[in-house]
Amino acid sequence: MIGLDAAAAKIVTIEQDEALPPPARRAVEAAMPRAEMNRFRGWAPAPAHLRHYILRDTVLDGTTMALLQGGQPVRETTYLLGDDVVSNLRLKSVIPDTAACRTIIGSNAIHHNYYHWLIQAVPAIDAALGRSEGCAVRLALRPEMPFQRDSLALLGHAEVPRMPILPDNQYELREAEYSGFLDGSAIFLTSRTEAATFARMRAAAPLNRAPFDRIYVARTDAPVRRMRNEAALVEQLRKRGFHIVAPGTLSFLEQVDLFRNASLVVGPHGAGLSNIVFCEPETFIYELVPALYQNSCFTILADLCGLRYWADIFASEGAGGGFTGDWDVDVAAALRRIDDINGLQPRRRSWFGRLR
Numbered sequence: 001m002i003g004l005d006a007a008a009a010k011i012v013t014i015e016q017d018e019a020l021p022p023p024a025r026r027a028v029e030a031a032m033p034r035a036e037m038n039r040f041r042g043w044a045p046a047p048a049h050l051r052h053y054i055l056r057d058t059v060l061d062g063t064t065m066a067l068l069q070g071g072q073p074v075r076e077t078t079y080l081l082g083d084d085v086v087s088n089l090r091l092k093s094v095i096p097d098t099a100a101c102r103t104i105i106g107s108n109a110i111h112h113n114y115y116h117w118l119i120q121a122v123p124a125i126d127a128a129l130g131r132s133e134g135c136a137v138r139l140a141l142r143p144e145m146p147f148q149r150d151s152l153a154l155l156g157h158a159e160v161p162r163m164p165i166l167p168d169n170q171y172e173l174r175e176a177e178y179s180g181f182l183d184g185s186a187i188f189l190t191s192r193t194e195a196a197t198f199a200r201m202r203a204a205a206p207l208n209r210a211p212f213d214r215i216y217v218a219r220t221d222a223p224v225r226r227m228r229n230e231a232a233l234v235e236q237l238r239k240r241g242f243h244i245v246a247p248g249t250l251s252f253l254e255q256v257d258l259f260r261n262a263s264l265v266v267g268p269h270g271a272g273l274s275n276i277v278f279c280e281p282e283t284f285i286y287e288l289v290p291a292l293y294q295n296s297c298f299t300i301l302a303d304l305c306g307l308r309y310w311a312d313i314f315a316s317e318g319a320g321g322g323f324t325g326d327w328d329v330d331v332a333a334a335l336r337r338i339d340d341i342n343g344l345q346p347r348r349r350s351w352f353g354r355l356r
Helices: 025-031 083-087 114-130 146-154 192-204 230-239 252-261 271-278 297-304 331-343
Strands: 010-016 049-061 067-069 102-105 137-141 162-164 170-179 214-217 243-245 264-268 284-290 308-314
Touching: 025 297, 025 308, 049 102, 067 170, 102 114, 114 137, 114 146, 114 170, 114 192, 114 271, 114 297, 137 170, 146 192, 146 252, 192 252, 192 271, 192 297, 214 230, 214 271, 230 243, 230 331, 252 271, 264 271, 264 331, 271 284, 271 297, 284 297, 284 331, 297 308, 308 331
Parallel strands: 102 137, 102 170, 137 162, 214 243, 214 264, 264 284, 284 308
Antiparallel strands: 010 049, 049 067, 049 170
16 A cells, blocks of 8 residues: 555645634534533644645545555555455556546545535545646546535536546546545644635625524434433423534535524534535534543534534443444533533524524
């Protein structure tokens, strides 16, 4: 296996971001009682240092979306692939490249996951197209799901030519561009390039009058990491005027509209919270985090988008472990925290979606 620096013919750009201004969550952290429940408090993520590469005469594996150079897997493009999968990556019958253009690698192995698509693939594609400078390009993508097609259309990329990628095939690419966004480098760092992509998406979305000011992002349709007593929490939140939504049941633009018009978003850690990138600045985000999976990725997104953010960690007895284990929330503690948030007087939205 080789690394991108060894495989690449050219580094297109090195993105060295400056630190973002003090995030909106700093004021929240200073005012919130019972601060010990938030283990992300005071965290100051570093700015991103990303590389974007042009590779010559490489091969794209359609099953894993990994690249091979000289018959060897390129390490950074095997992000989230198991060791057994990587060890079996070999050149097979390769389809030759007959196109006279640059191919932008549009996703990684988990292209189907809403979070990884929105937070990694979309910024990678948007950044690459933004610096193509009239160069003929195409996007190498697996068959697009509706949310993928609609998110690229929102950015004005609907008409960019596609190179359809099918599993079990391998494709020769004379010239390929690969972004550091796809290898996980930016998930726990702050990137102004990424923030600019999200801001453009918010600005491009039609502004409708969504009727819901306070939303709860449910995981009732989740196959893993289920909140076992979520029904009890939902019942109490409904009494407090929350709209309960499972984002996966909505179209992409419906999700954008719902989050863009909310002033308070509450939800357990999960892909549905990726939609906070469509919230207007100063929107309040309250994340419920299982102790078995303390992932701070949504803290980063809140900082990128200028959101007021708080997270509480909830210990769960006998819940299983790791990424997939089920867990329980302390309903009373979560409701007390929402009372705390109400005490901070989150501003509500006017008819036109502006904060007031």
